[in-house]
Amino acid sequence: MEIFNSLATVSFYGVLVGILAVAILTVTTRNLFHAAIFLAFTLLGVAVVYFFLQAEFLAGVQILIYVGAIMTLVIFAIMLTSKIGDPNVPQSNRQRYPALILILAFAVFLISTILKTSWNTTETLQTTDAIRLGKALMGEFVFPFEVVSLVLLIALIGAIVVARSDQ
Amino acid sequence: MSIPLNHLLIFTSLLFLTGLYGALTRRNAVGILIAIEIMLNAVNINFVAFTSSLKNTSPELGQVFAIFVIVLAATTAAVGLAIVVAIYRNQKTIYTDEIDLLKW
Incomplete structure (x- = not known):
């Protein structure tokens, strides 16, 4: 084992x-x-x-x-x-080196913060299954669930309207 | 096996920053959308990792939020790509520095 x-x-x-x-x-x-x-x-x-x-x-x-x-x-x-x-069209803009510097600084900051923090973790991984997930979706989170379904419907209709041709 | 939270958080930070680099440097609008998908994935792993290994949280919480984020990522992709197709039809370009209709 x-x-x-x-x-x-x-x-x-x-x-x-x-x-x-x-x-x-x-x-x-x-x-x-x-x-x-x-x-x-x-x-x-x-x-x-x-x-x-x-x-x-x-x-x-x-x-x-x-x-x-x-x-x-x-x-x-x-x-x-x-x-x-x-191959003649450049695929990245002129922000490459400033972006790289910014991201390296951000990475150093994030990693040092993560390593300094003492996380209050459990010994074993807490797990869940689809049944409890479904109960949580239909019970505690039913309002955001309905809202997000409405958002998805409206966004898909909007995508069709935006992308179709005018003819 | 036990997964240390530290290592997972460092991994997701690096994945997020990779996506951020792509979003900042790509000229192509579809490339920017691809980079945003990477960033959303890193955040999703963080949700699941936090709620399944910290005390006083239920693992359902993070997974439900991750599902909501996946749904919103799908809407982002649909609307964003529809906008890209519409811009391409009108402007014949999808390079973000050439789309300057609203600049003078």
């Missing part, structure tokens, strides 16, 4: 490093279509992190909605708009 435990730990940190590497590729690659594919792998990796945190329902939702639906939308938009493969 000890070997399974250490194997799980190693694969967990491997997944974290892999997600970061793929995410950096997503934001730096020149070809936008490749960026979308890398984004799909980032989102799949996040689903794996949810599995490690024993949030299985959320991992399923992540794969269905992000990798299934949002990725399709993004790839459609790339196909409809960009002229892929023109």
Whole structure:
């Protein structure tokens, strides 16, 4: 059992490093279509992190909605708009080095703060299942649930109205 | 195995900052939307990690909030990409520094 435990730990940190590497590729690659594919792998990796945190329902939702639906939308938009493969068009603006400096400073600040704080953690991971999640959605959080469903409906109708052609 | 909260928080900070870098430096509007999706994912992991490993919280709380964030990310993607398609139809460009209709 000890070997399974250490194997799980190693694969967990491997997944974290892999997600970061793929995410950096997503934001730096020149070809936008490749960026979308890398984004799909980032989102799949996040689903794996949810599995490690024993949030299985959320991992399923992540794969269905992000990798299934949002990725399709993004790839459609790339196909409809960009002229892929023109290497003369610069893909990043002139803010690259100021942004990098700002982000490095922010990273140092965040990480030092996280390491300094003493978190009041439990010994074992608290878990939940889909049944309790559904009861929470329909009980305690029923008002935000209804509001968010209305927001989704209105946003989708608005997206159709904005994107359709006038003819 | 137990997952230390520290390590997960550092990971999500780095993931968020990666997305922030993309959102700040991309010229392409679709690229900016992709970077925003990365940032939202980092925040979602934080929600789940906090509520499943801190005392005095129920794990349902964070997962319900993560579901709400996923729904709002879907609306962001739908509306944002519709706006991008509309801008492309009118202006023939989706590079954000070339869309300067409201500047003089």
